[in-house]
Amino acid sequence: MASQTVTAKQLEVQRIVDVLSRAIAQHRLKPGTRLIEAQIVETLQANRNHVQVALQRLAMQRIITIEPNRGAMVSQPSAREAREVFAARRAIERAIVECITPAIMQKQHERISRHLNNERAATNATDRRAIVRELSEFHLMLGEICGNTVLSEILANLMVRSSLIVALYQRNDVPSCASDEHQDIITALQQGERDKAVAVMLEHLDELEAQLALEQQPEPDINLREALAGL
Ligand SMILES: [Zn+2]
Known part of the structure; x- marks a missing residue:
């Protein structure tokens, strides 16, 4: 602004x-x-x-x-919009990870370890809202520390839309991010292995998308026709 x-x-x-x-x-x-x-x-x-x-x-x-x-x-995003949001997240989060240098990691060390502790505490407990909040906070935190406010603002929007998508399409009730993968991204960034961090992030996002039941979206018109056939 x-x-x-x-x-x-x-x-x-x-x-x-x-x-x-x-x-x-x-x-x-x-x-x-x-x-x-x-x-x-x-x-x-x-x-x-x-x-x-x-x-x-x-x-x-x-x-x-x-x-x-x-x-x-x-909003109730469609399956198509869900795929588009994840495609956009892959582009934006790759760019964010590419902006994060070991110097940034060192400067933000305290914030990052505080977050990883909170995230572990949340996933070990059963408060679903806290889990959802902490796992999404990880991605937002990378956006904030990367130093590019445009990327960070776009990501903030995509993360809220991702939450809607997870609420609608998540296959089961398990939390959508794995803390281990978050830790792997952090470790790679601390060691200055940005290519590896990008690869882990993209794999992580693919996994999140794979947990969504997007192919099972109800199609009211077809179901209605099927339901009424032969009656
Ligand atoms: Zn995640």
Whole structure:
């Protein structure tokens, strides 16, 4: 964002966008959930106009969908969009990993080890929301430390959309990232083996995508025809 004057309104809209994005990313608000404006105004103690602007912004980011006469709801990405989001993640996260030098790793050492500890603690416990949050936080952290804010902003959007996709298509209830792979990426980056870090990241993203049941997407038209055939 340009460093012109940030108005109180902009800050307030951003606060609403952040709260809603976080709730969606952590599966507190599931795909298809209706977002009633009056309830958001009340719960977040916000101004109606600010809520409307925030919802418009989330709609532009494809995180929510606004339908005429039906209002806003949390988006339900199609199987095709899910594949496209993962293709975009492969491109963006490769670029992010390529930006991270051993010097950055050294400078961010404390933050990284704190995160890996939190992640291990979460995956050893059973709080599903904490697991989802920590595993996604790993990817966001790499985006933040890489030093390129454009890549980091694009990734933030893709991560919320990935959460929606996982909520809709995950085959089973297991957490989607493996901590070991995260650790392997970190180790490679610390040793300055960026090619290896990129390879592990791409493999990791392929695995995440493979855990999605994208081919089983219901196709209402065909099912309806099949269901009615011969009756
Ligand atoms: Zn991961």
